[in-house]
Amino acid sequence: MKEFKGSRSYVASEELLRAVNIAMVLEKPLLIKGEPGTGKTVLAEAIAEALGKKLIIWNIKSTTKAQDGLYVYDVVQRLYDSQFGGEGVDNIEKYVHLGKLGDAFLDDEQVILLIDEIDKADLEFPNDLLWELDRMEFHIPETGRTVTAKHRPIVIITSNAEKELPDAFLRRCVFHYIDFPDRDLMAEIVRVHIPDLDEHLLDQVLTAFYKIRSLPQIKKKPSTSEIIDWLQALMHAGINPDRVMKEIPYLGVLLKKNEDIDVLRRNWR
Amino acid sequence: MFEDFLYLLRGSGLKVSMTEWMALQEALDKNLHEASFTGFYHLCRCLLVKSEADFDRFDSCFLEYFRNVPFQQEVSQELLNWLDRPNAGQGEYDEQQAELNETLSFDEIEEMFAERMNEQREQHNCGNYWVGTHGMSVFGNSGMSPIGIRVGGKSQGKRAFRVAGERRFRDFRNDNTLDTRQFQVALRRLRQYSGLVDLPKTEFDVDQTIQDTADNGGLLKVRYKRPRENTVKVLLLMDSGGSMEEFNTLCSALFQAVTKTGHFKNLKVYYFHNCIYSRLYNDPSLFYRNSTTTEWVIHNIPGDYKVIYVGDAQMAPHELRSRYYAARQNADLPQSGLEWFQLLRSKYRNSIWLNPSRRPDFGDYWSDTYDAIAEIFPMFPLTVEGLEDGMKKLLTR
Structure with a gap:
């Protein structure tokens, strides 16, 4: 069993590394929670890269149903084809298209399946997947076929905590909460993304960044991706680091809501 | 071990x-x-x-x-x-x-x-x-x-x-013993499916397809229908601070449930203290600089929103009736809290008031405003059961 030790572009805490390895060894889904922008989604990419495995991403939307991940039976197409006596209409298999979960099960090698933002979906969504994630198989009644995983995929599930997940589902997962990085870890993360960085600029930016985050009135707090964009914008424009704390140039990169920008302008000193 | x-x-x-x-x-x-x-x-x-x-x-x-x-x-x-x-x-x-x-x-x-x-x-x-x-x-x-x-x-x-x-x-740590999931389940009753509403027809209609195909002598006619989608829009107005402090956990459980349910087409939340006057606040801290005029809300939030008020409806009678707190400059606007409530009521036909507190048993002083508000809005206790009843009330046309 290979072990995950972080990757070149992803800085993970020791606890996180451990949680990933525990999930892999115990063959349980890993549930990752945390504020937006703490790198939940990127984690799956980093694991895939580090272990040299293929990554299958199943993006969950508010309209996604558990069934969509298994298979879709294109009944309309079949009905149309039957009108013209097309080839293979009696072969239902032709009209059954596997979803992301199905793809992950049938892949010839072990893959990593990322179920992204599971809390976006309906309240009952996670419950509908219990059996499939436990047994790693599902049945297609239309064709009488049972799809069983050739290799048990490593399942990573992310949640923004918008909805509470059902207990039965939680019981089956390994849980990890990604804390918002503290200043030192953030500095390390930023350096991974922007290698040749002026330390003075970084220092000023981090001070401003954590000060903005600490303002209670800010609704959408800036996160890791914003600070990286901001640094890049500042470097691109060649802004003098000493102006950062005073003027907060390119504020729009950091704050995405008009009200937040107004709040900051009023409260900054 | x-x-x-x-x-x-x-x-x-x-x-x-x-x-x-x-x-x-x-x-x-x-x-x-x-x-x-x-x-x-x-x-x-x-x-x-x-x-x-x-x-x-x-x-x-x-x-x-x-x-x-x-x-x-x-x-x-x-x-x-x-x-x-x-x-x-x-x-x-x-x-x-x-x-x-x-x-x-x-x-x-x-x-x-x-x-x-x-x-x-x-x-x-x-x-x-x-x-x-x-x-x-x-x-x-x-x-x-x-x-x-x-x-x-x-x-x-x-x-x-x-x-x-x-x-x-x-x-x-949140010592939140209340299961917000229970509230969420109750809130799910608050749905009205579109069908008459203008949405593209994207869902396959089995019955109609069979019917039309049969009428067509067996030649296939595929029919689609409009998808069912919750069209309920909610305006949540919450009393904050003062006598509401003791109901904080309960109210935050409701708030969590309403915001996390996520199945409403649209959700707006404003806060007030005791009674509504010319301003509604965007967050529970009730700072003037983070507020919206009630007039703006009435003009911009359409009447088909379902309005849920959450508050104990207990205040000093003059807070509800006196002209002191209301917009004194503008004669066109309501002149007291009571008038504001009446204006809101006439604009939003489907409104309920959820009350975490019971009607005070003694003392006209406190029950006066409770009764006055209960006369304007259908009032329900803030419990899982009360919430279910309230949802039914909101859905009546």
Whole structure:
């Protein structure tokens, strides 16, 4: 069993590394929670890269149903084809298209399946997947076929905590909460993304960044991706680091809501 | 192995099941804790705890149960305060002491630590005996001993074999006994499916297709229908502060449920204090600079919104009736709280008032406003049942 030790572009805490390895060894889904922008989604990419495995991403939307991940039976197409006596209409298999979960099960090698933002979906969504994630198989009644995983995929599930997940589902997962990085870890993360960085600029930016985050009135707090964009914008424009704390140039990169920008302008000193 | 720990956790309200416990045993068999104490702690936490809100509770159970294993008492806050000096100057490195420390076994260190905890009365730093920072002793933080127990502070040399008294997740704790899921389920009743509403026809209509195909002499006619989608839009107005403080948990459970249900087409939330006048506030702190005029809300939020008021409806009668608080400058606007409520009522036909408090049994002073408001809005108690009844009321046309 290979072990995950972080990757070149992803800085993970020791606890996180451990949680990933525990999930892999115990063959349980890993549930990752945390504020937006703490790198939940990127984690799956980093694991895939580090272990040299293929990554299958199943993006969950508010309209996604558990069934969509298994298979879709294109009944309309079949009905149309039957009108013209097309080839293979009696072969239902032709009209059954596997979803992301199905793809992950049938892949010839072990893959990593990322179920992204599971809390976006309906309240009952996670419950509908219990059996499939436990047994790693599902049945297609239309064709009488049972799809069983050739290799048990490593399942990573992310949640923004918008909805509470059902207990039965939680019981089956390994849980990890990604804390918002503290200043030192953030500095390390930023350096991974922007290698040749002026330390003075970084220092000023981090001070401003954590000060903005600490303002209670800010609704959408800036996160890791914003600070990286901001640094890049500042470097691109060649802004003098000493102006950062005073003027907060390119504020729009950091704050995405008009009200937040107004709040900051009023409260900054 | 240590089943008592399972019962301790369950006793403190953590819902740890057998599934999780067996998974922990399996993980221990496979040596996933890497034979280290910290590893064991992380392993337990990521298998047994499923919400960051429970981390603190778990930490204190863990400390309580494994306290005898590593040390005798919890680390006092006083000691932690002494130890919170990350930027202090470094003490001197003492090679002899370092060698001596390395010969100590973990058990010996634990024992010494328990002793110090009993005898230490003041701050000691840079030394080699007491629990302190930047020194050579085997306890404290930011020190230079090649081995030891970190108490407080931040990991620096990464040489500690154990972290005592660390409860990082204190902030997340919410002693929220109310199950918001119950509320969410009740809120799900609040739905009105489109069908008449203008939406593209994207859903395959089996019945109509069969009907039309049959009418067409067996020649296929595919029919689509409009998808069913919740069209309910909600405006939530919450009383904040003052007499509402005691209902905070209840109201926040409702708020969580309403915002997290996410199945409404649109949701707007505003706050007021006791009674609504010319301004509604965007957050519960009720600052003037973060407010919206009630007039704007009435003009911009259409009448098909379902309005849910949450408040105890108890205030001094003059707060509801007097002209003092209302917009005095503009004669076109309502002149008292009561008039504002009436205006809102006439604009939004489907409104209910959810009340976390019961009608006061005695004293006209408090029940007066309660009754006056109950006359304007259908009032329901803020319980799961009351919420269900309220939802039914909101759906009547």
